[in-house]
Amino acid sequence: MSKQRTTQPITTGTSVIGLVYDGGVMIAADTLLSYGSMAKSFNTPRLYNIEDRILLGASGEYSDLQEIVAKVKALALQETTNSMESIYVDRKLPAKSLWNYLRAVMYQKRSKMNPYWNDVVVAGWDDQADKPFLGTVDKLGTTLQENLVATGFGGYLAMPLLREKWRNDLSEGEARALLEDAMKVLFYRDCRASARIQLAKCTSDGCIVSEPYELDHSNGWNAPSMIRAAGDLDGDGGW
Amino acid sequence: MSELTRNIDIGAPAPSGFSFENTLRNQYMLSMKGSDTLPTPKKTGTTIVGLVYKDGVVLGADTRATSGSEVAEKNCEKIHYLAPNMYCCGAGTAADTEMITQLISSQLELLRMNTHSTSRVVTACTLLKRRLFQYQGHISAALVLGGCDINGPAVYQIHPHGSTAKLSYTTMGSGSLAAMAVFESSWREDLEEAEAVKLVQRAICAGIFNDLGSGSNCDVCIIRKDQSVDHRRNEVKPNEVGPLREKVHHSSLLTMTPGITPTLGNPVVRSHPTQPIGIGLADVEVTAMEVEAS
Numbered sequence: 309m310s311k312q313r314t315t316q317p318i319t320t321g322t323s324v325i326g327l328v329y330d331g332g333v334m335i336a337a338d339t340l341l342s343y344g345s346m347a348k349s350f351n352t353p354r355l356y357n358i359e360d361r362i363l364l365g366a367s368g369e370y371s372d373l374q375e376i377v378a379k380v381k382a383l384a385l386q387e388t389t390n391s392m393e394s395i396y397v398d399r400k401l402p403a404k405s406l407w408n409y410l411r412a413v414m415y416q417k418r419s420k421m422n423p424y425w426n427d428v429v430v431a432g433w434d435d436q437a438d439k440p441f442l443g444t445v446d447k448l449g450t451t452l453q454e455n456l457v458a459t460g461f462g463g464y465l466a467m468p469l470l471r472e473k474w475r476n477d478l479s480e481g482e483a484r485a486l487l488e489d490a491m492k493v494l495f496y497r498d499c500r501a502s503a504r505i506q507l508a509k510c511t512s513d514g515c516i517v518s519e520p521y522e523l524d525h526s527n528g529w530n531a532p533s534m535i536r537a538a539g540d541l542d543g544d545g546g547w
Numbered sequence: 548m549s550e551l552t553r554n555i556d557i558g559a560p561a562p563s564g565f566s567f568e569n570t571l572r573n574q575y576m577l578s579m580k581g582s583d584t585l586p587t588p589k590k591t592g593t594t595i596v597g598l599v600y601k602d603g604v605v606l607g608a609d610t611r612a613t614s615g616s617e618v619a620e621k622n623c624e625k626i627h628y629l630a631p632n633m634y635c636c637g638a639g640t641a642a643d644t645e646m647i648t649q650l651i652s653s654q655l656e657l658l659r660m661n662t663h664s665t666s667r668v669v670t671a672c673t674l675l676k677r678r679l680f681q682y683q684g685h686i687s688a689a690l691v692l693g694g695c696d697i698n699g700p701a702v703y704q705i706h707p708h709g710s711t712a713k714l715s716y717t718t719m720g721s722g723s724l725a726a727m728a729v730f731e732s733s734w735r736e737d738l739e740e741a742e743a744v745k746l747v748q749r750a751i752c753a754g755i756f757n758d759l760g761s762g763s764n765c766d767v768c769i770i771r772k773d774q775s776v777d778h779r780r781n782e783v784k785p786n787e788v789g790p791l792r793e794k795v796h797h798s799s800l801l802t803m804t805p806g807i808t809p810t811l812g813n814p815v816v817r818s819h820p821t822q823p824i825g826i827g828l829a830d831v832e833v834t835a836m837e838v839e840a841s
Contacts, residue, residue: 464724464725464728464757465724465725465728466728467725467757468728468729468754468757469728469732469753471757472729472749472753490728492731492732493731497724497728497731531735531736532736533599533736534715538713543699544667544668544669544698544701544713545669
């Protein structure tokens with residue numbers, strides 16, 4: 309049997325977006341699982357809490373994300389229980405180390421022309437620097453550490469909004485409002501996005517991943533000019 | 548390969564309209580390399596927007612014209628005049644947007660002379676879409692048409708293949724996603740003029756700063772229901788490079804003012820553009836040209 313390689317993603321998740329705020333880092337993603345143009349599942353979470361310290365999320369091929377998370381969870385558990393130091397020191401895997409580990413994994417897979425077809429977002433609290441950490445690794449093994457991240461369509465639709473509104477002293481409430489606004493715009497303009505989203509935050513006290521919930525889009529399509537029939541004879545006939 | 552070449556008869560008049568000769572070449576390219584897609588045409592960069600507000604429409608555009616990855620023009624005008632009550636923003640091939648808006652503008656003027664009434668936005672939309680559909684997308688013009696007429700304010704988006712949509716707010720061009728993100732976040736029905744202009748500026752600036760195909764300044768055009776027009780060229784200039792250039796220190800050795808070089812005398816006769824130097828045709832001896840090697 310000949311070796312097979314990933315050539316295109318089949319079952320996919322769309323954008324993951326994130327930002328650093330005053331006191332932590334917050335990321336968001338919707339919970340729609342797409343199978344090409346079919347909506348396969350409306351309630352598949354794509355944000356994971358690793359050892360209550362690191363947040364992991366990814367867009368792209370869902371099976372590759374599941375594989376990455378399984379490997380990462382095993383690695384993190386190993387660090388805290390099996391490593392030589394763990395009997396002396398309460399050692400926890402730092403987010404930055406995980407980010408670099410994923411870089412190595414993704415680059416090696418890509419070099420063998422068989423990538424994990426994902427854009428991964430890694431977030432956590434950097435204890436050494438005592439600040440939040442937010443970074444990405446893409447399917448080629450490219451890493452970026454930024455205050456604002458967005459994968460996939462998010463780069464085109466969410467990033468302009470995040471860049472316009474972001475300040476380095478955002479409160480948690482402002483950060484959440486900004487992410488929710490961006491997720492709503494993604495729901496309006498990304499064909500593979502849904503209004504059911506998941507939020508996750510990480511502070512020096514630990515990580516928390518929310519349960520999926522629906523964004524309020526009740527005012528999305530009810531502007532009078534949108535409801536009015538454009539083709540009426542008392543108008544200009546529309547298009 | 549004979550079907551790819553054609554004997555060009557130099558004496559015959561040039562064929563009118565579009566030449567579709569390259570379709571043969573494209574077919575050949577498809578069959579040649581074994582690849583099933585042709586090289587994709589480059590999208591020319593632009594961010595153009597239009598929205599309807601309480602008292603009319605506001606159009607906006609960036610001012611960068613690109614030729615591949617190079618900035619061909621830093622401050623071009625993308626908001627084209629169509630009629631006293633109608634303007635059209637254009638994205639895509641610059642020549643196509645310029646010529647098609649000029650063509651439809653003159654057609655509208657002739658129609659105004661014939662009908663003795665102000666042009667309607669839907670008329671311009673229909674004229675544009677019929678022309679674009681006729682050329683099957685080969686005229687690469689993506690337009691945002693806006694104006695006010697007897698039926699009220701209207702904004703239309705027109706695609707290169709000839710499809711149109713009448714909307715309350717729209718964006719086109721490579722920066723359209725960045726601009727649309729701003730609109731989807733902040734647009735509401737019946738904005739006041741100041742808010743509408745601010746929203747358009749924010750949308751264009753989102754395109755300027757987040758899309759590499761858009762840049763430089765933001766032009767705004769307000770067309771009100773009372774038929775007054777406010778065409779604000781370079782309303783926002785967030786990329787002023789003047790102060791930066793001033794900061795660059797040029798050595799005084801490199802700035803030359805006239806007279807800096809000492810001269811012995813001034814024998815040069817300075818000629819005025821409209822006055823001849825003093826040599827006339829009569830002064831020149833005319834001899835036949837040598838056409839054969841002697």
